[in-house]
Amino acid sequence: MLRAVKEKPDFQYLRLANEIEGKIIGGEYRAGDKLPSLRKLHKQISQSISTVYQAYIELENRGIVESRLKSGFYVKPLLHVKLSSPKSVTPSAIPKKVSICTIANSIIEAMSDPGILQLGGAAPSSDLLPSKQLSRIIKSASQEEMKHIMLDYEIPAGNMELRREIAKKTFGLFEKITTNEIITTNGCMDAVSLCLKSVAKPGDTIAVESPTFHGFLQLIEGFDMYALEIQTDIVKGIDTKKLMKAIDQHDVKACILNTTFNNPTGFSMSDRRKRELVTSLNKKNIPIIEDDIYGDLYFGEKRPSTLKSFDKKGLVLYCSSFSKALAPGLRVGWTIPGKFKETVMRNKMIASLASSRLNQVIIARFLKSGSYDRHLRKIRNQLKNQVSNTSLAIARHFPENTKITSPAGGLLLWCQLDPAIDAMELYYEAKKRNISILPGAICSGTKKNHNCIRISCGYPWSKDLENGIITLGRLISDLVDKKNGAN
Amino acid sequence: MLRAVKEKPDFQYLRLANEIEGKIIGGEYRAGDKLPSLRKLHKQISQSISTVYQAYIELENRGIVESRLKSGFYVKPLLHVKLSSPKSVTPSAIPKKVSICTIANSIIEAMSDPGILQLGGAAPSSDLLPSKQLSRIIKSASQEEMKHIMLDYEIPAGNMELRREIAKKTFGLFEKITTNEIITTNGCMDAVSLCLKSVAKPGDTIAVESPTFHGFLQLIEGFDMYALEIQTDIVKGIDTKKLMKAIDQHDVKACILNTTFNNPTGFSMSDRRKRELVTSLNKKNIPIIEDDIYGDLYFGEKRPSTLKSFDKKGLVLYCSSFSKALAPGLRVGWTIPGKFKETVMRNKMIASLASSRLNQVIIARFLKSGSYDRHLRKIRNQLKNQVSNTSLAIARHFPENTKITSPAGGLLLWCQLDPAIDAMELYYEAKKRNISILPGAICSGTKKNHNCIRISCGYPWSKDLENGIITLGRLISDLVDKKNGAN
Numbered sequence: 001m002l003r004a005v006k007e008k009p010d011f012q013y014l015r016l017a018n019e020i021e022g023k024i025i026g027g028e029y030r031a032g033d034k035l036p037s038l039r040k041l042h043k044q045i046s047q048s049i050s051t052v053y054q055a056y057i058e059l060e061n062r063g064i065v066e067s068r069l070k071s072g073f074y075v076k077p078l079l080h081v082k083l084s085s086p087k088s089v090t091p092s093a094i095p096k097k098v099s100i101c102t103i104a105n106s107i108i109e110a111m112s113d114p115g116i117l118q119l120g121g122a123a124p125s126s127d128l129l130p131s132k133q134l135s136r137i138i139k140s141a142s143q144e145e146m147k148h149i150m151l152d153y154e155i156p157a158g159n160m161e162l163r164r165e166i167a168k169k170t171f172g173l174f175e176k177i178t179t180n181e182i183i184t185t186n187g188c189m190d191a192v193s194l195c196l197k198s199v200a201k202p203g204d205t206i207a208v209e210s211p212t213f214h215g216f217l218q219l220i221e222g223f224d225m226y227a228l229e230i231q232t233d234i235v236k237g238i239d240t241k242k243l244m245k246a247i248d249q250h251d252v253k254a255c256i257l258n259t260t261f262n263n264p265t266g267f268s269m270s271d272r273r274k275r276e277l278v279t280s281l282n283k284k285n286i287p288i289i290e291d292d293i294y295g296d297l298y299f300g301e302k303r304p305s306t307l308k309s310f311d312k313k314g315l316v317l318y319c320s321s322f323s324k325a326l327a328p329g330l331r332v333g334w335t336i337p338g339k340f341k342e343t344v345m346r347n348k349m350i351a352s353l354a355s356s357r358l359n360q361v362i363i364a365r366f367l368k369s370g371s372y373d374r375h376l377r378k379i380r381n382q383l384k385n386q387v388s389n390t391s392l393a394i395a396r397h398f399p400e401n402t403k404i405t406s407p408a409g410g411l412l413l414w415c416q417l418d419p420a421i422d423a424m425e426l427y428y429e430a431k432k433r434n435i436s437i438l439p440g441a442i443c444s445g446t447k448k449n450h451n452c453i454r455i456s457c458g459y460p461w462s463k464d465l466e467n468g469i470i471t472l473g474r475l476i477s478d479l480v481d482k483k484n485g486a487n
Numbered sequence: 488m489l490r491a492v493k494e495k496p497d498f499q500y501l502r503l504a505n506e507i508e509g510k511i512i513g514g515e516y517r518a519g520d521k522l523p524s525l526r527k528l529h530k531q532i533s534q535s536i537s538t539v540y541q542a543y544i545e546l547e548n549r550g551i552v553e554s555r556l557k558s559g560f561y562v563k564p565l566l567h568v569k570l571s572s573p574k575s576v577t578p579s580a581i582p583k584k585v586s587i588c589t590i591a592n593s594i595i596e597a598m599s600d601p602g603i604l605q606l607g608g609a610a611p612s613s614d615l616l617p618s619k620q621l622s623r624i625i626k627s628a629s630q631e632e633m634k635h636i637m638l639d640y641e642i643p644a645g646n647m648e649l650r651r652e653i654a655k656k657t658f659g660l661f662e663k664i665t666t667n668e669i670i671t672t673n674g675c676m677d678a679v680s681l682c683l684k685s686v687a688k689p690g691d692t693i694a695v696e697s698p699t700f701h702g703f704l705q706l707i708e709g710f711d712m713y714a715l716e717i718q719t720d721i722v723k724g725i726d727t728k729k730l731m732k733a734i735d736q737h738d739v740k741a742c743i744l745n746t747t748f749n750n751p752t753g754f755s756m757s758d759r760r761k762r763e764l765v766t767s768l769n770k771k772n773i774p775i776i777e778d779d780i781y782g783d784l785y786f787g788e789k790r791p792s793t794l795k796s797f798d799k800k801g802l803v804l805y806c807s808s809f810s811k812a813l814a815p816g817l818r819v820g821w822t823i824p825g826k827f828k829e830t831v832m833r834n835k836m837i838a839s840l841a842s843s844r845l846n847q848v849i850i851a852r853f854l855k856s857g858s859y860d861r862h863l864r865k866i867r868n869q870l871k872n873q874v875s876n877t878s879l880a881i882a883r884h885f886p887e888n889t890k891i892t893s894p895a896g897g898l899l900l901w902c903q904l905d906p907a908i909d910a911m912e913l914y915y916e917a918k919k920r921n922i923s924i925l926p927g928a929i930c931s932g933t934k935k936n937h938n939c940i941r942i943s944c945g946y947p948w949s950k951d952l953e954n955g956i957i958t959l960g961r962l963i964s965d966l967v968d969k970k971n972g973a974n
Contacts, residue, residue, distance in 0.1 A: 105836055111640050123640055131634035138625050138633075146625075147618035150849070151816045153598050153610055186673055190839040202689040202711065218837045224689065329638045331843045349592055350705045351838075352677040356818045356846050362637070 120436030158184025266407030518875030607923030645671025753894030
């Protein structure tokens with residue numbers, strides 16, 4: 001219950017605003033929550049409607065709440081809490097064989113363990129996904145349809161119905177994409193893997209962001225290639241100048257980039273920077289494998305553009321999937337590999353002949369039903385609130401010198417902890433307590449993210465998650481104390 | 488209607504036997520058909536029951552019919568028609584980069600085109616598969632179950648329920664296989680691909696049978712490895728001595744072998760030869776990737792043994808799938824990689840994280856229902872008859888100097904045509920007439936199978952198939968005439 005203290009009218013609204021801000025920072029009101037109506041609060045705290053209104057406007061000015069037409073005032077998601085943004089670290093620009101961690105496996109395994117608190121794997125909870133509609137698609141199929149959907153080999157390029165829907169869905173994202181330019185895959189990693197195999201050979205050097213998605217480092221190592229990590233600003237994205245310089249120094253064969261709602265750090269490059277990046281790489285004829293898996297999950301008004309939209313030479317191999325927004329378990333991804341289409345096609349056929357038709361048809365029919373846009377609007381809002389609530393909880397419960405990112409989409413937060421922290425130690429301590437997080441060290445071969453962790457916000461905010469953040473906060477404090485005591 | 492000519496009693500039964508044989512060769516009675524009962528034929532042709540009986544026994548002795556207890560006489564499948572077995576060709580034992588054909592893609596694409604006669608792709612028609620039972624599994628799952636089956640990420644090693652069922656299913660095939668030793672994959676090719684990546688590096692030499700499944704050659708080329716083709720007898724299988732000699736001469740890193748109902752030639756190695764092969768390779772510590780995808784489809788009494796059952800060192804990486812006997816479109820395969828388990832596991836995770844849970848659960852529950860054995864009995868019998876009918880039709884309609892194999896399982900026939908024939912030319916001519924076949928040339932980098940084709944018998948025998956064989960027969964005769972005319 002909000003209380004207001006009688007004071008000089010001029011200060012009353014400020015006092016009230018401060019009090020409400022305290023309750024938001026304290027977690028009593030959460031991101032997305034509606035504040036009491038003017039009339040209700042006016043009655044409750046015996047202040048004039050005008051004072052309450054002034055307080056709300058003050059909070060709006062502070063960027064903490066937002067007014068929604070005919071609906072009232074809401075706690076703003078993505079509150080810029082007191083924690084500052086983490087600084088980027090400079091990776092050494094020497095290609096090196098990536099050392100792969102078995103931690104990645106353990107994090108994925110944790111994802112299917114309901115006893116573990118899911119702050120590790122980058123996936124949405126199935127509670128956010130349209131399971132009823134998806135299963136209705138199968139359940140309403142006729143016996144004869146099911147026979148062909150389940151039993152016939154699919155064509156290697158992928159289900160026609162699905163490719164047609166993807167072409168429609170991506171309309172406007174790029175220039176003139178036709179069904180024939182699309183190849184479906186077993187998820188996005190499969191797409192990136194097939195593309196990488198199609199543009200580079202063992203021994204080649206591949207440029208990536210730093211930090212980068214650990215899966216890319218594993219992939220590059222798996223192909224006996226070398227990863228060249230390029231300095232990447234945690235807010236603005238990869239440094240194109242440094243990338244071009246590295247390309248001049250090393251014989252870079254291709255780049256794997258995730259420039260929208262980046263995994264792990266969450267940044268999204270501006271259109272200007274994306275265009276500059278692609279233009280520079282086009283000039284040098286360097287293929288870009290673009291991972292756009294989080295692109296649909298923007299919190300703002302407009303979908304960020306793709307690197308491919310700036311590509312003039314067919315050198316961008318666009319990769320995405322339905323794993324983050326619709327159905328992780330179905331493993332349906334796709335690629336638009338530009339001029340490398342025939343090679344990617346052949347590599348797909350060699351590796352696994354064709355993907356399952358059943359899974360592709362389920363997604364295709366869901367897209368066809370027209371429900372995808374509605375679903376995306378809903379899940380975007382949910383993720384926005386989850387990211388915001390997690391940020392707020394971290395602000396409340398992690399030590400004050402913690403720095404976190406403030407992503408404008410996706411579901412990942414990147415935290416820079418006290419420099420004394422070894423996030424790997426934190427990872428193991430958290431694991432003992434059934435909390436899954438991702439230690440930043442696996443996102444780089446350079447070991448420069450030793451005090452960073454990636455927190456996934458895929459699950460609806462809950463008391464359990466809050467408790468998990470509290471536990472992590474305590475573990476961090478304890479580890480800092482231990483290190484400082486030891487020094 | 489059978490007619491019998493009055494003659495000396497001693498010859499009557501022979502005359503009758505010859506007449507019946509003629510009708511079988513002529514296709515009037517097909518493999519699996521029941522011959523008229525003794526009583527019925529006795530009345531029909533006014534011969535004594537004893538004569539009819541003697542004729543049937545004569546046919547049984549000739550290996551053309553078989554008597555079944557309390558049921559009567561049946562046309563025997565796998566009739567050894569007049570065509571002789573093809574001779575094996577000697578590949579040159581020098582490792583060479585395999586040149587890959589786009590024909591493979593075209594054959595797979597043809598598989599999902601109902602307008603094309605399916606003698607190309609090695610897959611059973613969906614009419615032979617238990618589609619009702621499989622779709623009932625999905626349709627009867629609850630909403631809550633479907634949510635988790637469709638949406639949650641599966642663990643990288645594969646669905647636990649499925650791996651448990653595979654462990655049960657393979658009980659007796661090997662020694663002591665536990666759930667934890669099994670990794671599920673996106674079909675058998677994916678399994679072989681993951682295993683190959685786990686035992687060899689680019690530049691390495693891999694020994695294969697010759698001819699071999701073209702997919703293996705593509706895979707080896709795709710990994711920048713070298714295929715070493717080893718002489719393989721079309722009836723007895725790979726020549727172990729020649730293999731061991733080649734291993735001594737070249738630095739062979741691994742073998743990919745398909746020793747049971749081999750694709751493309753259909754042979755099945757004897758237990759003795761399999762044991763000798765594995766023992767020799769064990770001695771040299773050479774890993775064997777065993778493709779056992781056709782093993783369940785035996786026409787005889789007993790499932791052939793696996794190479795893995797003779798493996799003392801964990802060097803056999805066993806691969807199989809449910810694509811040939813149960814559900815091609817679901818792309819569910821598995822591997823038991825022995826001592827390479829951790830590496831295969833990691834490679835799977837890197838390449839595609841995990842396979843679809845939905846597809847794995849459908850197969851797991853089908854296995855659990857106990858229907859798989861019954862289904863296998865049924866489909867084995869159907870395939871046996873289809874192979875037999877196709878053989879007979881080839882005997883009737885292909886030129887007399889055609890040689891075909893007589894497989895004891897699976898669904899593939901290998902035909903050696905007149906040496907003047909270029910099977911590639913035949914392939915294109917057949918394609919123009921909407922008939923899909925597989926030209927032998929793509930099964931070897933040595934081009935020594937130029938006059939061979941692989942015929943798939945996955946579809947229930949029909950007038951259309953017979954007409955397709957007639958058309959192929961005419962095309963072959965025309966091509967031979969053309970060549971001879973040209974010379």
